Amino acid sequence: MRTIVAGNWKMHKDKAEALALLSELVKANAGQPAGVEVVVSPPYPFLDLAVNAVKGSGIQVAAQNCHAAASGAFTGEVSVLMLKSLGVTHCIVGHSERRQYFGETDAQVAEKLRTLLFHGLAPIYCCGERREEREAGRHFHVVEAQLNEALAGLTADELERCIVAYEPVWAIGTGLNATAQQAQDMHAFIRGLLADRGAASVPVLYGGSCKPDNAAELFACPDVNGGLIGGASLDASQFSALIRIARERKA
Ligand code: PEP
Secondary structure: OOEEEEEEOOOOOOHHHHHHHHHHHHHHHOOOOOOEEEEEEOOHHHHHHHHHHOOOOOOEEEEOOOEOOOOOOOOOOOEHHHHHHHOOOEEEEOOHHHHHHHOOOHHHHHHHHHHHHHOOOEEEEEEOOOHHHHHOOOHHHHHHHHHHHHHOOOOHHHHHOOEEEEOOHHHOOOOOOOOHHHHHHHHHHHHHHHHHOOOOOOOEEEOOOOOHHHHHHHHOOOOOOEEEEOHHHHOHHHHHHHHHHHHHHHO
């Protein structure tokens, strides 16, 4: 089973700071045994320099979003073909901040996911329930509905090229992570849904206030295949510590 640690920088860093962080990560990753796939996801303006900065290091670069169309009159948008031409290999889709602040629907997320697969990029597909949905005991139902819409009609081969990130919305940026038990229960549930579609080996990452002090417990869960990391990915020593923990736990 693959293990992945992916950093989502969101709308943080300027160019000099981005270059400094990338160079620290490349240094920290040098000579490390393979086994954990490392992905960084800087904002759009820094993707080109990121691809160049990590060349030869084994670190891969993701975008945080994309448009579903190949090109067109969509002012301010970025296409998958543009990302591909830069050497970007992954793209986050369906992040809860895109759903919450930009009104992205499950149907739009599904369309983006298909465009990414069509052009050979790996979608990092985010799903997860809101606080009130968990409190109402509807979290499994919510995540199942999200996955059903996003993954409908995909072949097992297409599914195997996806990465799923379970990100309970109440845990993102709040300092309030899911417990290992809550994460494992949901990851096992997601694994079952993927297995029903012939794709049990799709990596399922945990995201939501994952930090070096709680990662060992979370990454040790049998169905947690690493993490999608927000805040802690902005600091080279914290992000490197998370990669190290993932490597040790999954060794
Ligand atoms: C995220 O936004 O994907 C995320 C997991 O953020 P944080 O780690 O800051 O909660």
